[in-house]
Amino acid sequence: MLSGHLDQLEAESIHILREVAASFAHPVILYSVGKDSSVLVHLARKAFSPGKIPFPLVHIDTTYEYPELIEFRDWFVSQIGARLIVHINEEAVAAGTNPYALGTAKCCSLLRTRALVEGLEKLGADAAIGGARRDEERSRAKERVFSFRNRFGQWDPKDQRPELWNLYNPKVDPGESMRVFPLSNWTEFDVWRYIEREEIPIVPLYFAAPREVYVRGNSLIPVKANVRPLPGEQPQIRLCRMRSLGCTPCSGAIESDADTVPKIIDELFLFRRSERENRVIDHDQDGSMEIKKREGYF
Amino acid sequence: MQTTLRFSTAGSVDDGKSTLIGRLLFDTNGAYDDQIEAVRNSKVNRSGRELDLSLLTDGLRAEREQGITIDVAYRFFATAKRRFRIADTPGHEQYTRNMATGASTSDAAIILVDAIKGVSRQTLRHATISSLLGIEHLIFAVNKMDAMDWREDVYAGICAELRRHCSRWPGARLHYLPVSALDGDNVARRGGRAAWYNGPSLLDLIETLEISPAPAPFRFPVQYVIRPGDGFRGFAGRVASGTVAPGDTVAVLPSGRRATVRGVHTFDGPQPAAHEGQSVTLILDEEVDISRGDLISLDRARPELSRHLEADLVWMAEEPLDLNFPYLLRAATRELSAMVSSIHWSLDPATGEQLPAHTAQLNDILRISLETTQPLAFDPYSRCRETGSFILIHPRTNRTIAAGMIVRGRPQQDQKDARLAFDLGPVTPGERAERYGHLPAVVSSPNPDLLERQLFEHGALVVRWPSAPPPGLESTGAIIIAPGGLLVPEHGALEFLENAGILIRRENFKSGEGI
Numbered sequence: 172m173l174s175g176h177l178d179q180l181e182a183e184s185i186h187i188l189r190e191v192a193a194s195f196a197h198p199v200i201l202y203s204v205g206k207d208s209s210v211l212v213h214l215a216r217k218a219f220s221p222g223k224i225p226f227p228l229v230h231i232d233t234t235y236e237y238p239e240l241i242e243f244r245d246w247f248v249s250q251i252g253a254r255l256i257v258h259i260n261e262e263a264v265a266a267g268t269n270p271y272a273l274g275t276a277k278c279c280s281l282l283r284t285r286a287l288v289e290g291l292e293k294l295g296a297d298a299a300i301g302g303a304r305r306d307e308e309r310s311r312a313k314e315r316v317f318s319f320r321n322r323f324g325q326w327d328p329k330d331q332r333p334e335l336w337n338l339y340n341p342k343v344d345p346g347e348s349m350r351v352f353p354l355s356n357w358t359e360f361d362v363w364r365y366i367e368r369e370e371i372p373i374v375p376l377y378f379a380a381p382r383e384v385y386v387r388g389n390s391l392i393p394v395k396a397n398v399r400p401l402p403g404e405q406p407q408i409r410l411c412r413m414r415s416l417g418c419t420p421c422s423g424a425i426e427s428d429a430d431t432v433p434k435i436i437d438e439l440f441l442f443r444r445s446e447r448e449n450r451v452i453d454h455d456q457d458g459s460m461e462i463k464k465r466e467g468y469f
Numbered sequence: 470m471q472t473t474l475r476f477s478t479a480g481s482v483d484d485g486k487s488t489l490i491g492r493l494l495f496d497t498n499g500a501y502d503d504q505i506e507a508v509r510n511s512k513v514n515r516s517g518r519e520l521d522l523s524l525l526t527d528g529l530r531a532e533r534e535q536g537i538t539i540d541v542a543y544r545f546f547a548t549a550k551r552r553f554r555i556a557d558t559p560g561h562e563q564y565t566r567n568m569a570t571g572a573s574t575s576d577a578a579i580i581l582v583d584a585i586k587g588v589s590r591q592t593l594r595h596a597t598i599s600s601l602l603g604i605e606h607l608i609f610a611v612n613k614m615d616a617m618d619w620r621e622d623v624y625a626g627i628c629a630e631l632r633r634h635c636s637r638w639p640g641a642r643l644h645y646l647p648v649s650a651l652d653g654d655n656v657a658r659r660g661g662r663a664a665w666y667n668g669p670s671l672l673d674l675i676e677t678l679e680i681s682p683a684p685a686p687f688r689f690p691v692q693y694v695i696r697p698g699d700g701f702r703g704f705a706g707r708v709a710s711g712t713v714a715p716g717d718t719v720a721v722l723p724s725g726r727r728a729t730v731r732g733v734h735t736f737d738g739p740q741p742a743a744h745e746g747q748s749v750t751l752i753l754d755e756e757v758d759i760s761r762g763d764l765i766s767l768d769r770a771r772p773e774l775s776r777h778l779e780a781d782l783v784w785m786a787e788e789p790l791d792l793n794f795p796y797l798l799r800a801a802t803r804e805l806s807a808m809v810s811s812i813h814w815s816l817d818p819a820t821g822e823q824l825p826a827h828t829a830q831l832n833d834i835l836r837i838s839l840e841t842t843q844p845l846a847f848d849p850y851s852r853c854r855e856t857g858s859f860i861l862i863h864p865r866t867n868r869t870i871a872a873g874m875i876v877r878g879r880p881q882q883d884q885k886d887a888r889l890a891f892d893l894g895p896v897t898p899g900e901r902a903e904r905y906g907h908l909p910a911v912v913s914s915p916n917p918d919l920l921e922r923q924l925f926e927h928g929a930l931v932v933r934w935p936s937a938p939p940p941g942l943e944s945t946g947a948i949i950i951a952p953g954g955l956l957v958p959e960h961g962a963l964e965f966l967e968n969a970g971i972l973i974r975r976e977n978f979k980s981g982e983g984i
């Protein structure tokens with residue numbers, strides 16, 4: 172019998188990753204560089220050891236990424252000898268897409284969702300492995316491990332394939348694809364405990380440090396070149412950290428002094444609010460995550 | 470710490486499943502404040518209370534608009550005693566396949582019965598599916614007791630009716646309790662309103678349920694061959710049941726070849742053994758032909774092997790079942806073409822009656838005979854879930870159209886020889902090549918004794934013939950050493966035969982897969 176809870180989750184995720192490798196011609200890992208992605212990549216290394224990860228890591232760069240994240244990404248990828256492919260929706264970037272002019276929903280749809288669907292199409296990817304978890308959000312709680320996407324990269328939550336036991340149905344016709352979520356059954360707690368146990372490196376933004384931020388209600392928006400202050404807003408120094416990483420203008424830090432993984436885990440016990448709460452885009456309207464997912468967001 | 474308890478909800482539409490789960494999460498602090506605020510701010514509220522807790526799991530817009538659950542929601546929560554994974558499933562008949570999805574990975578099912586409406590056909594259908602899926606605990610929660618003034622006779626009547634059906638769910642352990650999901654009585658805490666009820670609350674019950682899966686012998690479906698190119702060759706998979714350790718003799722099904730386990734490789738180093746549930750990579754001592762879809766078992770406790778199976782089937786497609794149509798069957802990591810050759814009966818979920826049937830419609834539960842194109846290594850579902858379950862996929866639409874649980878191979882009364890001929894059919898040239906590791910050929914050598922020994926040690930089927938071999942001898946699949954055959958040099962004979970395409974090159978065993 173498997174001893175621990177984390178061992179069970181790990182074994183299940185490895186099983187899923189190997190199913191993808193065996194069932195698809197051109198699978199990729201969607202590597203967002205966040206904590207969940209870092210866990211995912213670590214699991215992929217385990218799944219195919221002593222061989223290399225048989226898929227490229229694809230990063231959809233919105234051009235509103237934290238500089239610390241890009242720096243970490245390049246270091247980490249070279250460290251483990253993985254293949255990285257960066258995709259940007261150049262057309263939208265050239266057209267000056269930004270959240271201030273278009274609103275967060277539109278901006279996100281172009282720089283993230285569109286870029287993702289387009290990037291996968293360009294690569295001819297028939298499977299995209301993502302680090303999304305069911306405990307993140309209530310529409311994600313509805314998703315299959317192998318989640319079918321039609322020719323337009325869209326999800327139809329009302330007509331998902333039955334998924335019994337661990338028998339995943341990987342069949343897709345040309346042009347269609349699968350999104351696969353090996354971390355489906357992990358919680359935020361599990362992810363952090365696993366990062367601690369396995370000593371997985373993560374972007375330093377997750378750890379508390381004094382940072383220059385704009386204070387907007389409960390959200391602390393770190394000061395970056397591409398973040399516009401509201402009228403009259405002055406940066407302040409706060410001891411804070413990111414709980415979830417998104418684009419610079421749209422994700423907030425939380426006040427915290429947790430500067431190590433064990434301290435972060437202790438802090439989790441105190442949280443009464445979910446991790447995506449400080450991501451503006453999840454709350455533009457009722458069911459906004461579901462709407463984005465239907466369009467192809469992961 | 471106890472293991473995670475995985476449970477699913479079941480029962481007819483509107484019996485209060487989602488409300489119950491919402492209540493359980495709410496009362497155990499299993500939901501975050503912002504999630505509760507989202508429920509509070511929702512435009513929909515059908516509960517007549519301040520919070521419509523069903524909205525915590527009904528995460529799709531269509532679900533909130535229509536007030537029903539459409540697909541399974543998976544939620545996680547923990548108490549001081551245990552971790553839980555909940556699958557809140559839909560009650561609506563149209564979405565029974567989603568209920569089966571949630572139930573297939575559960576240790577316990579909470580089957581709700583609406584105290585106002587009583588036991589329905591759908592209640593019994595879900596209980597039947599849960600029991601077929603081998604769920605160990607069926608918890609009948611009689612809900613909406615508040616609306617029946619917590620009358621003991623209402624509860625007793627429903628329990629009595631359920632008990633009349635219970636012989637249809639053999640093997641499952643049954644539990645009964647009265648609850649009000651709306652008020653939370655007997656959900657996460659004992660309610661004060663039913664003095665006549667002395668049993669545990671739902672939470673007490675699920676915190677202490679014991680799960681005791683029957684031990685099964687070692688089974689290892691091969692998922693993937695790992696060959697990084699430095700001579701390492703390992704077979705990656707997840708141990709479906711049992712344990713294996715270096716030194717154990719294993720059999721590879723369906724070919725039946727034997728080998729010895731040399732090592733259990735993981736990223737974290739070699740392991741002394743591989744246990745049930747672990748994802749590992751096995752290294753064998755011989756260069757046996759193994760690929761994805763093969764099943765590795767202990768040699769002394771092999772699974773059954775047959776092309777003819779009897780199974781319970783839940784039909785999950787809108788289109789009716791086509792007898793003798795070649796569907797795609799997936800069992801563990803193996804994929805085969807299979808057809809339903811006959812339907813023994815269709816089960817009436819309300820009465821448990823076995824009715825004759827010639828086809829199946831959406832949600833039907835059947836006992837069928839199935840025939841596969843190649844032999845399938847399997848165990849009865851009741852012995853091992855992983856090697857006893859399968860899904861059928863429609864080859865044209867790619868949809869998963871049925872879930873199956875193997876009851877047995879072909880009935881036992883037949884004689885062994887007849888059974889082999891029927892189950893496995895005549896030995897084909899392909900099977901011979903796979904077993905012997907070579908194609909048939911006539912060869913000659915300056916040193917025939919040495920060549921025979923070399924081939925013999927290699928595991929080939931080798932025959933000496935003093936003169937030109939008679940026609941037909943080659944169809945045995947043998948390599949025949951006879952005068953006039955292809956001249957094989959004395960040195961490097963095996964390489965020569967490999968280059969000539971007679972011996973199958975070891976690396977070629979795995980074409981296309983592996984890294």
Ligand SMILES: Nc1nc2c(ncn2[C@@H]2O[C@H](COP(=O)(O)OP(=O)(O)OP(=O)(O)O)[C@@H](O)[C@H]2O)c(=O)[nH]1
Nearest residue numbers: 482483484485486487488516537538560613650651
């Ligand atoms: N009086 C009373 N009403 C309840 C109770 N539990 C649920 N309800 C009501 O029953 C209706 C259906 O509740 P849901 O929780 O959505 O039912 P469900 O079983 O999840 O329905 P489906 O998932 O669509 O099958 C809602 O209006 C609830 O408010 C209860 O304990 N007492």
Ligand SMILES: [Mg+2]
Nearest residue numbers: 486487537538
């Ligand atoms: Mg429901």
